[in-house]
Amino acid sequence: MNYTTKSTLLIILTLTIASLFSSCDDQVTDPPNPNEEELITSVELTFTDTSSKEQFIFKFADTDGDGGNAPIQTDTIHLTANTFYTLNIRFLDESSTTTEDITEEVKEEANEHLICYTLSGSSQFEITDKDDNGLNLGLAATVQTKDIETSTFTISLKHQPEIKDGSCDKGETDVEVSFQMEVK
Template identity: 30%
Template structure:
Protein backbone atom coordinates (compact mmCIF):
# COMPACT_ATOMS: atom_id res chain seq x y z
CA UNK A 1 0.00 0.00 0.00
CA UNK A 2 2.91 2.33 0.80
CA UNK A 3 4.23 1.91 -2.75
CA UNK A 4 0.81 2.12 -4.43
CA UNK A 5 -0.14 5.47 -2.87
CA UNK A 6 2.86 7.43 -4.30
CA UNK A 7 2.32 5.84 -7.72
CA UNK A 8 -1.33 6.95 -7.71
CA UNK A 9 -0.33 10.49 -6.68
CA UNK A 10 2.31 10.67 -9.42
CA UNK A 11 -0.18 9.38 -12.02
CA UNK A 12 -2.77 11.97 -10.96
CA UNK A 13 -0.21 14.79 -11.09
CA UNK A 14 0.94 13.63 -14.51
CA UNK A 15 -2.60 13.62 -15.91
CA UNK A 16 -3.42 17.01 -14.38
CA UNK A 17 -0.22 18.61 -15.65
CA UNK A 18 -0.76 17.52 -19.26
CA UNK A 19 -1.79 20.63 -21.14
CA UNK A 20 -3.71 20.12 -24.34
CA UNK A 21 -2.83 22.55 -27.09
CA UNK A 22 -5.58 25.16 -27.11
CA UNK A 23 -7.41 25.75 -30.36
CA UNK A 24 -6.94 29.37 -31.38
CA UNK A 25 -10.07 30.71 -33.01
CA UNK A 26 -9.72 33.59 -35.45
CA UNK A 27 -5.99 34.04 -34.97
CA UNK A 28 -4.38 37.14 -36.45
CA UNK A 29 -3.53 37.04 -40.13
CA UNK A 30 -0.02 37.08 -41.63
CA UNK A 31 -0.15 39.41 -44.63
CA UNK A 32 2.87 39.73 -46.91
CA UNK A 33 1.18 41.29 -49.96
CA UNK A 34 -1.41 44.06 -49.73
CA UNK A 35 -2.93 45.71 -52.80
CA UNK A 36 -5.53 48.49 -52.96
CA UNK A 37 -6.93 48.95 -56.46
CA UNK A 38 -8.99 52.05 -57.30
CA UNK A 39 -10.99 52.09 -60.54
CA UNK A 40 -12.57 55.40 -61.63
CA UNK A 41 -16.34 54.96 -62.12
CA UNK A 42 -16.50 57.13 -65.24
CA UNK A 43 -13.42 55.74 -66.96
CA UNK A 44 -9.79 56.70 -66.71
CA UNK A 45 -6.64 55.15 -65.32
CA UNK A 46 -6.78 52.61 -62.52
CA UNK A 47 -4.64 53.50 -59.50
CA UNK A 48 -2.90 50.77 -57.54
CA UNK A 49 -1.28 51.02 -54.12
CA UNK A 50 0.85 48.05 -53.02
CA UNK A 51 2.70 46.85 -49.94
CA UNK A 52 5.00 43.83 -50.13
CA UNK A 53 6.94 42.34 -47.23
CA UNK A 54 7.88 38.89 -48.49
CA UNK A 55 10.12 38.05 -45.53
CA UNK A 56 7.37 38.87 -43.02
CA UNK A 57 7.62 41.16 -40.03
CA UNK A 58 11.17 42.20 -39.21
CA UNK A 59 14.02 41.54 -41.60
CA UNK A 60 14.06 43.68 -44.72
CA UNK A 61 11.83 46.76 -44.93
CA UNK A 62 8.62 46.41 -46.97
CA UNK A 63 8.32 47.70 -50.53
CA UNK A 64 5.52 50.28 -50.66
CA UNK A 65 4.31 51.68 -53.99
CA UNK A 66 1.93 54.63 -54.09
CA UNK A 67 -0.05 56.14 -56.96
CA UNK A 68 -1.79 59.33 -58.05
CA UNK A 69 -5.52 60.06 -57.99
CA UNK A 70 -7.50 62.65 -59.93
CA UNK A 71 -9.55 65.36 -58.23
CA UNK A 72 -13.33 65.25 -58.54
CA UNK A 73 -13.42 61.53 -59.25
CA UNK A 74 -15.33 58.68 -57.61
CA UNK A 75 -13.30 55.45 -57.38
CA UNK A 76 -14.45 51.91 -56.64
CA UNK A 77 -11.85 50.41 -54.32
CA UNK A 78 -10.98 46.80 -53.63
CA UNK A 79 -8.37 45.29 -51.34
CA UNK A 80 -6.46 42.11 -52.07
CA UNK A 81 -4.36 40.49 -49.34
CA UNK A 82 -2.09 37.46 -49.63
CA UNK A 83 0.30 35.49 -47.49
CA UNK A 84 3.14 34.24 -49.67
CA UNK A 85 5.54 33.68 -46.76
CA UNK A 86 5.28 29.90 -46.94
CA UNK A 87 5.33 27.57 -49.95
CA UNK A 88 1.55 27.77 -50.19
CA UNK A 89 0.01 31.10 -51.23
CA UNK A 90 -2.92 31.94 -48.98
CA UNK A 91 -5.68 34.30 -50.09
CA UNK A 92 -6.22 36.26 -46.88
CA UNK A 93 -8.92 38.44 -48.48
CA UNK A 94 -11.38 35.54 -48.57
CA UNK A 95 -10.52 34.59 -45.00
CA UNK A 96 -11.21 38.14 -43.81
CA UNK A 97 -14.49 38.28 -45.74
CA UNK A 98 -15.60 34.93 -44.27
CA UNK A 99 -14.70 36.18 -40.79
CA UNK A 100 -16.06 39.67 -41.49
CA UNK A 101 -17.65 40.04 -38.06
CA UNK A 102 -14.15 39.69 -36.56
CA UNK A 103 -12.39 42.15 -38.92
CA UNK A 104 -12.65 45.74 -40.09
CA UNK A 105 -10.46 47.98 -42.21
CA UNK A 106 -10.08 51.62 -41.21
CA UNK A 107 -9.10 54.35 -43.67
CA UNK A 108 -7.56 57.61 -42.45
CA UNK A 109 -6.49 60.42 -44.78
CA UNK A 110 -4.15 63.12 -43.51
CA UNK A 111 -2.19 66.13 -44.64
CA UNK A 112 -3.78 68.26 -47.35
CA UNK A 113 -6.11 65.35 -48.13
CA UNK A 114 -7.79 65.09 -44.73
CA UNK A 115 -10.88 66.90 -46.03
CA UNK A 116 -10.44 66.18 -49.77
CA UNK A 117 -10.44 62.38 -49.80
CA UNK A 118 -13.33 60.44 -48.30
CA UNK A 119 -13.78 56.69 -48.01
CA UNK A 120 -17.14 54.93 -47.65
CA UNK A 121 -17.58 51.24 -46.88
CA UNK A 122 -19.33 49.24 -49.60
CA UNK A 123 -19.49 45.78 -48.00
CA UNK A 124 -20.81 44.33 -44.76
CA UNK A 125 -20.47 41.36 -42.41
CA UNK A 126 -23.30 39.04 -41.32
CA UNK A 127 -24.42 41.67 -38.79
CA UNK A 128 -24.57 44.39 -41.48
CA UNK A 129 -21.47 46.11 -40.05
CA UNK A 130 -18.69 47.27 -42.40
CA UNK A 131 -15.68 45.17 -43.32
CA UNK A 132 -13.88 47.53 -45.71
CA UNK A 133 -12.58 45.21 -48.43
CA UNK A 134 -14.83 47.00 -50.93
CA UNK A 135 -14.97 50.81 -50.71
CA UNK A 136 -15.88 53.96 -52.58
CA UNK A 137 -13.36 56.81 -52.55
CA UNK A 138 -14.27 60.34 -53.57
CA UNK A 139 -11.70 63.08 -54.16
CA UNK A 140 -12.88 66.69 -53.95
CA UNK A 141 -9.69 68.72 -54.34
CA UNK A 142 -5.99 68.59 -55.12
CA UNK A 143 -3.18 68.08 -52.64
CA UNK A 144 -0.73 65.63 -51.12
CA UNK A 145 -1.01 63.59 -48.00
CA UNK A 146 -1.27 60.08 -46.65
CA UNK A 147 -3.84 57.34 -46.66
CA UNK A 148 -3.39 54.97 -43.74
CA UNK A 149 -5.22 51.64 -43.97
CA UNK A 150 -5.45 49.55 -40.81
CA UNK A 151 -6.93 46.07 -40.46
CA UNK A 152 -8.22 45.41 -36.96
CA UNK A 153 -8.79 41.88 -35.73
CA UNK A 154 -11.79 41.51 -33.40
CA UNK A 155 -12.67 45.22 -33.17
CA UNK A 156 -15.62 46.28 -31.03
CA UNK A 157 -17.98 47.15 -33.88
CA UNK A 158 -20.65 48.35 -31.45
CA UNK A 159 -18.34 51.02 -29.95
CA UNK A 160 -19.03 54.66 -30.76
CA UNK A 161 -17.94 55.63 -34.28
CA UNK A 162 -16.46 52.27 -35.28
CA UNK A 163 -19.04 51.44 -37.97
CA UNK A 164 -18.44 54.94 -39.37
CA UNK A 165 -14.75 54.14 -39.79
CA UNK A 166 -13.39 55.86 -36.68
CA UNK A 167 -10.66 53.64 -35.23
CA UNK A 168 -10.34 55.41 -31.85
CA UNK A 169 -12.75 53.15 -29.92
CA UNK A 170 -12.30 50.01 -32.03
CA UNK A 171 -10.02 48.05 -29.73
CA UNK A 172 -8.90 44.68 -31.06
CA UNK A 173 -5.48 43.86 -32.47
CA UNK A 174 -3.87 45.34 -35.58
CA UNK A 175 -3.21 42.68 -38.24
CA UNK A 176 -1.60 45.16 -40.63
CA UNK A 177 -1.24 48.92 -40.95
CA UNK A 178 0.04 50.51 -44.16
CA UNK A 179 0.51 54.19 -44.95
CA UNK A 180 0.56 55.27 -48.60
CA UNK A 181 1.70 58.65 -49.91
CA UNK A 182 -1.08 60.01 -52.12
CA UNK A 183 -1.09 62.83 -54.64
CA UNK A 184 -4.44 64.10 -55.90
CA UNK A 185 -4.14 66.20 -59.07
Protein backbone atom coordinates in the same frame (compact mmCIF):
# COMPACT_ATOMS: atom_id res chain seq x y z
CA MET B 1 -8.87 -24.93 -20.46
CA ASN B 2 -7.08 -26.21 -23.41
CA TYR B 3 -3.94 -24.70 -24.86
CA THR B 4 -5.71 -22.90 -27.75
CA THR B 5 -8.24 -21.22 -25.47
CA LYS B 6 -5.48 -20.10 -23.08
CA SER B 7 -3.44 -18.72 -25.98
CA THR B 8 -6.43 -16.85 -27.40
CA LEU B 9 -7.30 -15.34 -24.02
CA LEU B 10 -3.68 -14.37 -23.45
CA ILE B 11 -3.49 -12.65 -26.85
CA ILE B 12 -6.78 -10.78 -26.25
CA LEU B 13 -5.66 -9.72 -22.77
CA THR B 14 -2.27 -8.55 -24.09
CA LEU B 15 -3.87 -6.54 -26.91
CA THR B 16 -6.39 -4.97 -24.52
CA ILE B 17 -3.70 -3.91 -22.05
CA ALA B 18 -1.47 -2.62 -24.87
CA SER B 19 -4.29 -0.53 -26.32
CA LEU B 20 -5.06 0.93 -22.88
CA PHE B 21 -1.44 1.95 -22.35
CA SER B 22 -1.07 3.37 -25.85
CA SER B 23 -4.23 5.46 -25.46
CA CYS B 24 -2.89 7.03 -22.26
CA ASP B 25 -0.73 9.91 -23.38
CA ASP B 26 0.66 12.44 -20.95
CA GLN B 27 0.98 15.08 -23.66
CA VAL B 28 -1.94 17.46 -23.77
CA THR B 29 -2.35 19.27 -27.06
CA ASP B 30 -4.24 22.51 -27.25
CA PRO B 31 -7.15 22.59 -29.65
CA PRO B 32 -6.48 24.64 -32.79
CA ASN B 33 -7.22 28.34 -32.37
CA PRO B 34 -9.86 29.29 -34.95
CA ASN B 35 -8.84 32.96 -34.60
CA GLU B 36 -5.11 32.44 -34.99
CA GLU B 37 -3.62 35.47 -36.68
CA GLU B 38 -2.32 34.92 -40.17
CA LEU B 39 0.88 36.47 -41.46
CA ILE B 40 -0.01 39.38 -43.74
CA THR B 41 2.94 40.46 -45.84
CA SER B 42 1.20 42.43 -48.58
CA VAL B 43 -1.71 44.80 -49.01
CA GLU B 44 -3.06 45.39 -52.51
CA LEU B 45 -5.41 48.25 -53.39
CA THR B 46 -7.41 48.29 -56.61
CA PHE B 47 -8.97 51.63 -57.50
CA THR B 48 -11.45 51.57 -60.40
CA ASP B 49 -12.49 54.84 -62.05
CA THR B 50 -16.30 54.65 -62.03
CA SER B 51 -16.56 56.51 -65.37
CA SER B 52 -13.82 54.96 -67.50
CA LYS B 53 -13.67 51.61 -65.59
CA GLU B 54 -9.87 51.89 -65.74
CA GLN B 55 -8.16 50.07 -62.87
CA PHE B 56 -5.14 51.22 -60.89
CA ILE B 57 -3.39 48.75 -58.58
CA PHE B 58 -1.09 49.84 -55.76
CA LYS B 59 0.74 47.55 -53.39
CA PHE B 60 2.66 47.36 -50.15
CA ALA B 61 4.86 44.28 -49.69
CA ASP B 62 7.05 43.23 -46.76
CA THR B 63 7.75 39.55 -47.43
CA ASP B 64 9.08 38.78 -43.96
CA GLY B 65 6.17 40.49 -42.20
CA ASP B 66 6.30 43.20 -39.57
CA GLY B 67 9.79 43.85 -38.23
CA GLY B 68 12.88 42.25 -39.69
CA ASN B 69 13.74 43.54 -43.15
CA ALA B 70 12.35 46.74 -44.61
CA PRO B 71 9.37 46.53 -47.00
CA ILE B 72 10.35 45.67 -50.56
CA GLN B 73 7.52 47.67 -52.15
CA THR B 74 5.46 50.68 -51.10
CA ASP B 75 3.72 52.22 -54.08
CA THR B 76 2.59 55.82 -54.21
CA ILE B 77 -1.11 56.06 -55.06
CA HIS B 78 -1.68 58.27 -58.12
CA LEU B 79 -5.29 59.33 -58.77
CA THR B 80 -7.04 62.04 -60.79
CA ALA B 81 -8.62 65.04 -59.05
CA ASN B 82 -12.42 65.32 -58.83
CA THR B 83 -13.00 61.67 -59.73
CA PHE B 84 -15.04 58.84 -58.21
CA TYR B 85 -13.38 55.46 -57.68
CA THR B 86 -14.39 52.14 -56.21
CA LEU B 87 -11.74 50.62 -53.95
CA ASN B 88 -11.18 46.94 -53.26
CA ILE B 89 -8.51 45.73 -50.89
CA ARG B 90 -6.70 42.39 -50.64
CA PHE B 91 -4.54 41.04 -47.83
CA LEU B 92 -1.91 38.49 -48.85
CA ASP B 93 0.73 36.25 -47.32
CA GLU B 94 3.58 36.16 -49.83
CA SER B 95 6.22 34.84 -47.42
CA SER B 96 6.62 31.58 -49.36
CA THR B 97 6.49 30.48 -52.99
CA THR B 98 2.72 30.03 -52.74
CA THR B 99 0.68 33.19 -52.15
CA GLU B 100 -2.15 32.83 -49.65
CA ASP B 101 -5.08 35.23 -50.00
CA ILE B 102 -5.96 36.21 -46.42
CA THR B 103 -8.85 38.32 -47.75
CA GLU B 104 -11.02 35.20 -47.84
CA GLU B 105 -10.50 34.63 -44.12
CA VAL B 106 -11.35 38.28 -43.41
CA LYS B 107 -14.61 37.84 -45.40
CA GLU B 108 -15.46 34.61 -43.57
CA GLU B 109 -14.81 36.28 -40.22
CA ALA B 110 -16.40 39.62 -41.20
CA ASN B 111 -18.13 39.94 -37.81
CA GLU B 112 -14.67 39.98 -36.18
CA HIS B 113 -12.83 42.31 -38.58
CA LEU B 114 -12.89 45.97 -39.54
CA ILE B 115 -10.72 47.75 -42.08
CA CYS B 116 -10.15 51.34 -40.97
CA TYR B 117 -9.14 54.10 -43.35
CA THR B 118 -7.49 57.38 -42.43
CA LEU B 119 -6.98 60.02 -45.09
CA SER B 120 -5.09 63.22 -44.31
CA GLY B 121 -6.27 65.21 -47.37
CA SER B 122 -9.59 66.49 -48.70
CA SER B 123 -10.52 63.33 -50.63
CA GLN B 124 -13.38 61.34 -49.12
CA PHE B 125 -14.11 57.65 -48.77
CA GLU B 126 -17.04 55.54 -47.67
CA ILE B 127 -17.03 51.85 -46.79
CA THR B 128 -19.61 50.01 -48.89
CA ASP B 129 -19.58 46.44 -47.53
CA LYS B 130 -21.05 45.28 -44.22
CA ASP B 131 -20.82 42.28 -41.93
CA ASP B 132 -23.80 40.13 -40.87
CA ASN B 133 -24.66 42.65 -38.14
CA GLY B 134 -24.80 45.62 -40.52
CA LEU B 135 -21.47 47.03 -39.33
CA ASN B 136 -18.78 48.22 -41.74
CA LEU B 137 -16.26 45.66 -42.97
CA GLY B 138 -14.12 47.74 -45.33
CA LEU B 139 -12.91 45.39 -48.07
CA ALA B 140 -14.85 47.60 -50.50
CA ALA B 141 -15.26 51.36 -50.49
CA THR B 142 -15.86 54.37 -52.68
CA VAL B 143 -13.35 57.19 -52.92
CA GLN B 144 -14.02 60.67 -54.21
CA THR B 145 -10.91 62.70 -54.91
CA LYS B 146 -11.16 66.46 -54.55
CA ASP B 147 -8.39 68.95 -55.11
CA ILE B 148 -4.88 68.42 -56.37
CA GLU B 149 -2.91 67.40 -53.29
CA THR B 150 -0.48 65.01 -51.69
CA SER B 151 -1.76 63.21 -48.60
CA THR B 152 -1.30 60.08 -46.52
CA PHE B 153 -3.73 57.17 -46.88
CA THR B 154 -3.51 54.70 -43.97
CA ILE B 155 -5.24 51.32 -43.84
CA SER B 156 -5.56 49.27 -40.64
CA LEU B 157 -7.02 45.77 -40.43
CA LYS B 158 -8.47 45.41 -36.94
CA HIS B 159 -9.26 42.03 -35.37
CA GLN B 160 -12.19 42.52 -32.98
CA PRO B 161 -13.68 39.17 -31.92
CA GLU B 162 -16.73 39.67 -29.69
CA ILE B 163 -16.07 43.44 -29.35
CA LYS B 164 -16.73 44.81 -32.85
CA ASP B 165 -18.97 47.86 -32.75
CA GLY B 166 -17.72 49.84 -35.76
CA SER B 167 -15.02 51.67 -33.81
CA CYS B 168 -11.39 51.56 -34.93
CA ASP B 169 -10.20 52.07 -31.36
CA LYS B 170 -10.87 48.48 -30.28
CA GLY B 171 -9.15 45.19 -30.95
CA GLU B 172 -5.76 44.16 -32.22
CA THR B 173 -4.20 45.56 -35.37
CA ASP B 174 -3.41 42.69 -37.75
CA VAL B 175 -1.69 45.00 -40.25
CA GLU B 176 -1.36 48.74 -40.75
CA VAL B 177 0.05 50.35 -43.89
CA SER B 178 0.44 53.97 -44.96
CA PHE B 179 0.61 55.02 -48.60
CA GLN B 180 1.49 58.41 -49.99
CA MET B 181 -1.41 59.52 -52.20
CA GLU B 182 -0.97 62.06 -54.98
CA VAL B 183 -4.08 63.51 -56.55
CA LYS B 184 -3.40 65.40 -59.80
